[in-house]
Amino acid sequence: MITNVLVANRGEIARRVFRTCRELGIATTAVHSDPDAAAPHVREADAAVRLPGAAPADTYLRGGLIVRAALQAGADAVHPGYGFLSESAEFARAVLDAGLVWIGPPPEAIAAMGSKTAAKRLMVGAGVPVLGALAEPAEADLPVLVKAAAGGGGRGMRVVERLADLPAALASARAEAAKAFGSDEVFCERYLPTGRHVEVQLLADAHGTVWAVGDRDCSLQRRHQKVIEEAPAPGLPAAVRAALHEAAVSAARAIGYVGAGTAEFLLAEDGRFFFLEMNTRLQVEHPVTEAVTGLDLVALQLAVAEGEELPAATPPPSTGHAIEARLYAEDPAKDWQPATGTLHRIELTVEHGEFGGSGGRQDSGVRLDSGVEAGGEITPHYDAMLAKVIVRAPTRAAAARRLADALARARIHGPATNRELLVRALRHPAFLAARLHTGFLAEHAADLTAPDPGGAGRAALAAALADAAARGTALPSGWRNLPSQPQAKRYRTADGGELAVRYRRTRAGLESADHPDVELLDVAPDFVVLREGEVRRRYDVARYGDRVYVDSPTGSTALTVLPRFPDPADRTDPGALLAPMPGTVLRTGAAVGDTVTAGQPLLVLEAMKMEHRVTAPADGVLVELRVAPGEQVRLGALLAVVKSPEES
Template identity: 85%
Template sequence: MTSRTSIGNLLVANRGEIARRVFRTCRELGIATIAVHSDPDADAPHVREADTAVRLPGAAPADTYLRADLIVRAALAAGADAVHPGYGFLSENAGFARAVLDAGLVWVGPPPAAIAAMGSKTAAKRLMAEAGVPVLGALAEPTEADLPVLVKAAAGGGGRGMRVVRSLADLPGELAAARAEAAKAFGSDEVFCERYLPAGRHVEVQLLADAHGTVRAVGDRDCSLQRRHQKVIEEAPAPGLPADVRADLHAAAVDAARAIGYVGAGTAEFLLAEDGRFWFLEMNTRLQVEHPVTEAVTGLDLVALQLAVAEGAELPPEPPVTRGHAIEARLYAEDPAEDWRPATGTLHRLELTVPHQEFTGQGPRPGSAAHPDSGVRLDSGVESGSEVTPHYDAMLAKVIAWAPTRAAAARRLADALARARIHGPATNRESLVRALRHPAFLAGRLHTGFLAEHGAELTAPDTEGAERAALAAALADAAARRTALPSGWRNLPSQPQLKRYRAEDGAEFEVRYRLTRAGLRAEGHPDVELVEATAERVVLREGELRRSYLVARHGDRVYVDTPAGGTALTALPRFPDPTVRTDPGALLAPMPGTVVRTTAAVGDTVTAGQPLLVLEAMKMEHRVTAPADGVLVELCATPGRQVELGTLLAVVKAAVTAPVQAAVTAAVTAPVTSPQEA
């Protein structure tokens, strides 16, 4: 019989929202909590919410959250009984698990041997094939008939070291780049190729296993909506699966877990073809980022079950019943107008307001860590006032909605996101809302290329909405400056008031208006009437339509929110300063980061779009490219150099006489990697 232990003081070897998530369950169970933190995280929400916090000196993950020795030392110093690894960082590091156990602490995770067995994707595939689990075999030497192929890092995940290759001529270069990236990210340069199914679905099975021999599949999820191999929208249960396919997936996942003696919570991931065939991809020997959707439809608290299993308890005798549908959207600090590059800065406001909706026995217990009362759950590592730094993952929050049906869950989640007030760095909020409302998504036509296929629709600028938001911003600004008479009010005809704004997609708007005895006179909006204007709220009427706008200003940034969504604007001076100029061909750092490598030298002839150097920020690499054909006349970047936003990186002298468009920010192509946490 397995001996029982009791956890009274738990250290979470992680940060952000997963640390806060584990702490919520600990508070319900009466377990004291210990946080670890880097220097940039000293005042982070997860640190303030813990009972005890231990500093890990430094900023970079390699110096802090990836230092197994420092974390074990912190656990012992703080009097911890157990360590929960969260996800990412050291959560799938067998050596870390052994170090925790060797220190006499309880490890809230699977046995180190199970972690090691799944640590290499190539070794895991061989092991799964021996266990009778269908696998998509590695290609030793891809041929034309195998194209397209996917290059993957054997020791990692989250999109790092991953490339889609459509031409054999590109394969050597992509393999070399993937090896270099994998070695840096995971300590192993092993990569492999497998077939790439553009229309395949990414379906995974949540597993729970105890030390008494019970291994159980407790639901499945569809995680097909991905950008650059990074999950963006996940849902449970996976829609449209025939009963026999679902049963076979669950059985294969259980077989995979049994084959490695798995204990705890884990996930088996599969690639599902249109004809119902599926192949094992990998096993995540930890809690997944998307675990809340399974909690929402089963009523389980997966963290509580992880802790119970670690204490030696048996799983409940009956599997959970799945009720309703849940969808999760990952809110990232990233700029769609700049090819989704990560964004940093102060998060002035993060508010998610939803109507109170009582549950009627469906889904999780209201008020529990697994689900709130409203049907919408926010899991976030940040809050209003937090600083989004370049040191860590760009994910701000996960927003999860539960409802009795899939359509209702999608509608509820889209509405919650649209109504959210998010003031700070640019985010992917609008593309999430559009994806959730897209007819193909609602029809269940899901595959891993969905976001790329519909990208133009999901990111097209809302020019009309931004133009109206600019008008509301101008009127709110006038109200804030109001003295005895309204700003812009004149007894005699005069020149209109002029205010200029720039939207996040670069579009600029000039707002010209007068406030007269007869009311608002706005150029371009002849039928718009002003109903009310304060510094924070503007109400406009156009015919029978009445619209309300909430306005907030932070410096020169103006945020205009409506029930349909939000618009971020930058207030511009009435007359641009003619002395402010950026030399044509100058490449400035688009974000704070570290120069990883340079791919050209001073004096080289370069072509437009050619990579010149690579920056790393927020666990992603970004190619900085030449803005035009020409000669690289200056290169200020050297590998290892830390640069701030706007730092001069390079100068390309155009090879043509026509002026090159000034590059106020560096020309950045699609990031070559995605955040570490999958």
């Protein structure tokens, strides 16, 4: 019997496993890097062991350290979570060799699925349809997808639409795969731009029972990483659904699978499907399956690890519909650029608590699975996901509407997030009609990331009025016996633009040349009520240093207060390239003196487990390159300078 579980992971998955362990009366042990010393998962565990360092390679990816931590803390079992070492057969063997219980599949099953190319060959033998690897892609095969053989999560993956681009894509994918997974093996397969990503949740015990616990659609992705997932997959014909489940079970039986896992498939428009890979672990999106089945998948993992049989020959049926949205610290309008900094506030209307009790409660409501909390720091060391927000409802339409509303009403103050994109995607006609495919976000990018033309201006006006109220002005701001100049404040918007707010408060009311039809009804340091025409709206205002966040029924706006009189020393050379986030320089693409063209990649930064290109802002000459591969850079650091041929 398991008495103490160490979770070899961090963040929300560690908290999720701890929640079930507490309900079952099992003690818990956390591990943590130095940046995670005060993280919620550390505080919630019964014991915690430090892994010295910050980078994953020095901490969460060191299996020997984690096994030693389990033995030191008196844990008798290890749950890998997902990511990091969760699909390492070597780590699983080390856990078992230490006399600990491994809460996962046998190391042999992990190894069998560890290489996508080897897994494809196994699946062909099991009668599961696959997309064959292309030894030498030809023009007729385009577009193709370059994939890392040993990993997932979007790393080591490149879409190639021209054969001329293939060598560079292969080299780039190999470099990324080697850094992320320790293997530079990559392969090519046909890419279906309008294919759907559909997966089947599997559970198997050591007594021969294998469950296909429903299916999920995970087609809404950015950079081949999932953003919105739902269960069951909408619009599947009964015959296709049955065939998918049968293929998934065949895949599990072919490798002697035990525990929780997921078989992932690409579904073509004509109904054909192809095996992609098998994730030999719990998935990030497992809550949607829990929501529609009432199961606690973590509890079942623990029971199987203790040698128990699954409670029935077949899994329970799915009822209702559940959708999960991943809230990331990133800016979709800036090529998904990750964001770091202090998370001042994160509040959602959660109707039955974090992690939904036992994980399988079926009452309609909002479930929040999060590894962060207000006051915490979002660092560049780990994945950009802040939280998962999950809603279950009787129908898909009701779930989408409810989830969009929960996200829209959330108070999230801190680094930029993809919240607005999630809300718009959930409300998009194509999503509601279930016209889903892996290129959905790219196809509808203009609709999903377009700025609100008037929203920022009204938010800035509300911020300026609330600021004046916070200063305790007795008379209306700017009131004089004689007419005077209007009050003025300047703000920078999230997209880098500037807004100047000019207004005058008189005994007759608010006067604003920028918003002549806006009437001020009420004001306080933390809220403003405005009426425009016949429409009245409340704007909630929060300030943290020079950052202001304005939340209203029409959306949320982040603003930076600018000084009234700019310091000339703060001006930046128009050709200067500044680091958009803290990170590590992976490689450079040009040398000082080179002639470059607008959009040409000059260097690549790595932050939050993703690569980000820094490109030339215009045609010119690279006159300065301040960094080299391997160098750590801070936010705003000068990286390079490009000047026109005349200036250089």
